[in-house]
Amino acid sequence: MVNRRTVIRGGSAAVAAAAGAGALTLAVDGDNVSAATPSDQDTNGRDAVAAAAGTPAFLPLPPNAKPLPDNGKGYRIQRVGSNAYVVVTGFVQSVFVVTQDGVVLVDAPPASSGKLKEAIASVTAKPVTHFIYSHSHLDHVGAVTDFPNVTRIAHADCATILALHKDPARPMPQKVVSGRYNTLYIGGEEIRLIYPGANHEAGNILTYFPRQRLAVMTDVVMPGWAPYRGWGNADYLPGILLGHDAILELDFDTYVGGHVYRTGTRADVKQSRAFFVDFWNTVKKNMSAISFSEAAASVEAENAWAAQKVWIDEIAKATQTELVERWGKQIAAVDTFTADTAGSVVVSISTDATVNFP
Structure with a gap:
């Protein structure tokens, strides 16, 4: 079974293996990369097989969301500044x-x-010599112990969570920063650590290398993709928008989000922000348009959880239909987790957000 943990453990290799003969084929000729995709007939055939097997068929990935060729060793290095590099391993x-x-x-x-x-x-x-924790989640920092002699750096909120974990795979930082803005100078390189507040997780920071024109903020923007389920089970959904805004305040050429097959640009961050705002406002509209009392009438009157589920499911279905129609050809996987995420947005609108958000 392919799931998020499979991707975390093995990058996209496990997913490609599970996909079998229907997977994307990349032909490489020098610096030119061409994508060989199955014909419409093959695609329809796979959809028919999926339907017969009782599994859902999903929208095809847009071209700019598909994997790029690696170096044959399971990873790809991309130079993104005079002395800055991104290592892409599968989907991380x-x-x-x-x-x-x-x-x-x-x-x-x-x-x-x-x-x-x-x-x-x-x-x-x-x-x-130095390791910066973006945040505490294992899927992004669980190999820090491969570098035992580094100075580990984290925001105080991240350090608090790491202390609770007591996980040997995620050792405590030796240097802790606090507040919204911190600037470090390491080996002549200026590094700004920016914390716009809780977002995907408390302590999830934006790391900015001004000389490299490089911004790094994990799990907030997925360039060219719809978000993972509930924005990765985000601690504070309104903080996701605040994270977008913090990124866009910077002067950068390259954005790195920790996931997907490529890096991003300012245009990707703007597109992701527009999707967030549309998502949020669509859920809010549907919360007003879909009657809770009518939804609740279909279940036992005293079963508050059941009434909420029926109502939220109707909102989620309506929201996914609208967003797929508007965004399905622009960004990848709008038809996967949107309904699940809509449920998280309903709760966040009801509990987290200010009246005028966003």
């Missing part, structure tokens, strides 16, 4: 910057264990 990403004194690394997903060391060594002989 890390960033490293080579400074005068050593390497600063942001995130180390378990799927990249071993590969990160090899990728860094292919660029520089300098050691990794």
